Amino acid sequence: MLDLLNLPGIKPVDIRTQNKSIVIVAEMVDDTIPLCPDCNKPMHKHGKRSTIFADTPMQMQPVRLEIKRPRYRCESCGKMTSPELTFLDEKRRATKRLVDAIRQRCLGATFRAIAEQTGVAVNTVKNIAHDLIEELEETVRYETPVIMGIDEVNLAGGYRCVITNLATNSVYEMLEYRTQDHLKPFFKELPDREKVEWVCTDMWRPFKRSFAEYLPNARLVIDKFHVVKMASEALEEERKKYQAELNKEERIYVKKSIRWLTLKRPDNLSPTEREALAIVRLKIPELSVAHDIKEEFFKIYDEPDRESAENAFREWEECLPGDKMPRFRDLAKTVHNHYEDIFAYWDAPFKITNAYTEGLNGLIKMSNRMGRGYSYEIIRAKTLYSEEARKVGSGVRPTRGKVEYGPYIPTLVKIVEDGKPD
Numbered sequence: 001m002l003d004l005l006n007l008p009g010i011k012p013v014d015i016r017t018q019n020k021s022i023v024i025v026a027e028m029v030d031d032t033i034p035l036c037p038d039c040n041k042p043m044h045k046h047g048k049r050s051t052i053f054a055d056t057p058m059q060m061q062p063v064r065l066e067i068k069r070p071r072y073r074c075e076s077c078g079k080m081t082s083p084e085l086t087f088l089d090e091k092r093r094a095t096k097r098l099v100d101a102i103r104q105r106c107l108g109a110t111f112r113a114i115a116e117q118t119g120v121a122v123n124t125v126k127n128i129a130h131d132l133i134e135e136l137e138e139t140v141r142y143e144t145p146v147i148m149g150i151d152e153v154n155l156a157g158g159y160r161c162v163i164t165n166l167a168t169n170s171v172y173e174m175l176e177y178r179t180q181d182h183l184k185p186f187f188k189e190l191p192d193r194e195k196v197e198w199v200c201t202d203m204w205r206p207f208k209r210s211f212a213e214y215l216p217n218a219r220l221v222i223d224k225f226h227v228v229k230m231a232s233e234a235l236e237e238e239r240k241k242y243q244a245e246l247n248k249e250e251r252i253y254v255k256k257s258i259r260w261l262t263l264k265r266p267d268n269l270s271p272t273e274r275e276a277l278a279i280v281r282l283k284i285p286e287l288s289v290a291h292d293i294k295e296e297f298f299k300i301y302d303e304p305d306r307e308s309a310e311n312a313f314r315e316w317e318e319c320l321p322g323d324k325m326p327r328f329r330d331l332a333k334t335v336h337n338h339y340e341d342i343f344a345y346w347d348a349p350f351k352i353t354n355a356y357t358e359g360l361n362g363l364i365k366m367s368n369r370m371g372r373g374y375s376y377e378i379i380r381a382k383t384l385y386s387e388e389a390r391k392v393g394s395g396v397r398p399t400r401g402k403v404e405y406g407p408y409i410p411t412l413v414k415i416v417e418d419g420k421p422d
């Protein structure tokens with residue numbers, strides 16, 4: 001029979017199909033009688049044992065390997081042995097090459113799909129994945145970001161803390177929660193922590209407390225999008241108050257939702273949308289005032305340098321209407337409370353934002369598609385160790401050898417959007 005197995009020490013003697021699997025029966029090639037390892041005397045044949053192992057699929061079907069091995073017994077001491085086969089993972093009842101193939105794929109495809117393709121139990125796939133993750137934890141090291149983003153992303157059933165490299169747009173690390181209990185040890189253990197020059201995050205205070213102690217050279221910059229988002233939220237509050245003032249015909253004419261029209265930057269509106277916005281502004285003067293205030297706030301970020309940005313903010317604040325529109329007043333207050341960290345935006349070597357990290361929220365789709373039963377740990381590993389996304393931006397530097405910055409966020413997002421986790 002043709003040796004389609006190509007495994008050392010055994011040869012196939014029979015093949016059959018059974019329950020949608022290919023069963024290959026194999027025997028030992030060498031049947032030399034061994035010596036007892038204790039007594040050093042020749043042993044005696046003592047029947048045969050047959051064990052079933054999963055092997056790599058053939059013709060898209062799971063393969064079960066039925067290996068018949070002789071058993072030997074020592075007449076002097078009673079010891080029993082069976083020949084060992086180095087290509088087997090006895091614990092997992094699978095060939096090592098199958099375990100390797102599963103390791104290669106387990107972070108890309110669903111455990112269930114792999115189990116179906118290989119005939120291995122889902123739990124075994126899960127165990128292989130956990131072992132792999134443990135190894136990756138030990139061996140994979142990404143370069144500490146010089147410009148670090150810290151953000152929250154809704155992932156695997158909760159808000160997770162994502163640490164990114166904003167210069168390379170890659171994920172550096174993921175923490176289960178963004179509490180000080182998780183952040184402090186992270187910063188404390190961070191290799192080359194003196195390298196971090198900038199940290200970009202939202203206005204959540206504990207961040208600052210967590211890293212100030214451990215990152216001696218880092219400056220905080222509050223993420224632009226978290227700041228302007230408050231202007232949008234303030235506008236929304238006003239919009240809800242006045243929207244009802246349009247009559248039915250006017251609403252039909254406006255078509256697009258007023259929310260959409262007013263929240264979008266005017267430059268991004270189509271000519272028709274711009275016309276619709278003009279009508280809304282004409283019909284609801286109060287909303288048009290609020291809309292202007294929001295727009296003027298956004299424009300602060302268009303300023304080229306810190307001084308003009310600070311001036312623009314001052315002018316904006318001076319133009320706020322008395323005691324009306326309290327949410328915009330709150331926004332002004334928040335800017336004052338975080339003044340240094342907000343205007344640090346203009347001190348950084350380039351315009352630092354966490355905009356890309358937001359895209360990671362889409363990873364929740366991945367965990368949903370993969371079905372329940374995926375722990376945070378697995379989602380984290382699938383994100384952090386994605387082979388495809390790790391290809392981008394990594395390379396070899398002549399002085400330092402292999403350098404990696406972590407999975408590239410646009411690739412991660414694309415993998416999720418294409419619905420092709422592997």
Ligand SMILES: [Zn+2]
Pocket residue numbers: 036037038039040074075076077078079
């Ligand atoms: Zn013996």
